[in-house]
Amino acid sequence: MKIAVTTTRDADESLNYKAKGVSKDLNISYIKRGNFSIKETILKDGFDYLLVVERDKIVIKGEDSALFWHPNMSELKVKSIRQGNKEAIIEATKLEEGNSILDCTLGLAGDSLVFSAVVGEKGYVVGTEINKYIAYLSKCGLENYNGVNGKNIDNIKVVNESYEDYILKQGDNSFDVVYFDPMFKEPNRKSTSINSFRDFADHKGLTKDILMEALRVCAKRVVIKERQGSNDFEKLGIEKYYGGKKRGSIIYGVIEKNI
Known part of the structure; x- marks a missing residue:
């Protein structure tokens, strides 16, 4: 499974820094998001999923799926x-x-x-x-x-x-x-x-x-x-x-x- 860490499109330096920390923790690549959609980024760089660092959570995103931690039921x-x-x-x-x-x-x-x-x-x-x-x-x-x-x-x-x-x-x-x-x-x-x-x-x-x-x-x-x-x-x-x-x-x- 090929997966990398990135951020939301509007990421500031603190969010980029956090994403780089996550990539180090997991020993996977960090890629700068740019102005591409998740699907475009996945297809462009040949990933299966992206680990997206958002302001309040981390989300594993595929072309048509999203998975994040939540206490649920x-x-x-x-x-x-x-x-x-x-x-x-x-x-x-x-x-x-x-x-x-x-x-x-x-x-x-x-x-x-x-x-x-x-x-x-x-x-x-x-x-x-x-x-x-x-x-x-x-x-x-x-x-x-x-x-x-x-x-x-x-x-x-x-x-x-x-x-x-x-x-x-x-x-x-x-x-x-x-x-x-x-x-x-x-x-x-x-x-x-x-x-x-x-x-x-x-x-x-x-x-x-x-x-x-x-x-x-x-x-x-x-x-x-x-x-x-x-x-x-x-x-x-x-x-x-x-x-x-x-x-x-x-x-x-x-x-x-x-x-």
Whole structure:
């Protein structure tokens, strides 16, 4: 994938300086924008995408797509949980204040934000993301985000690494919970943000071997997010799940640790 950093057309020196810093962080080229459209710049210079540094955010832009960090539905879920409502993701993980969780498929950190709110200041979240551009968007987004309570999010650590490599280096019972959110086999074509994300996502499925490693690393349980009617739960030996019953509903399979 060929990608470079640029800015908006009306960039001043401070924005250009920021863009050059991003290019250094990611070890990719910086190109001066000029008066060309994104599509013209991509075609002219032969890029697949451009990482555009704007005043208030960084956006990965393709010819007809745009991807940037945003808390999305996490804020609504956090508010719902604090109002005492049940959320399947927390019913499945059974997270409590002070717990730790390894989010093996961080993406844009939507689920990790929910975990962060539940485990609180005494707990922590580690999120692994194999794609360096997505990891960078999430890291920058989280650093500049004030949560539902207006406080900085400082209990989420972003790790740019495959979950397979990261898990193998962890000791037994390192985290209370290990969580996976693999890309769904049946994409939600109505979601513009998810469809923009698919080119950057890791599409390989879970294996029994990695689940055994996850069980070793967790102290309590492994949780896998999937869709009702389109998952490998039976093949992976997962019998217990939380979530909707209708086909296409989000569900969370659970494997409890037998100590």
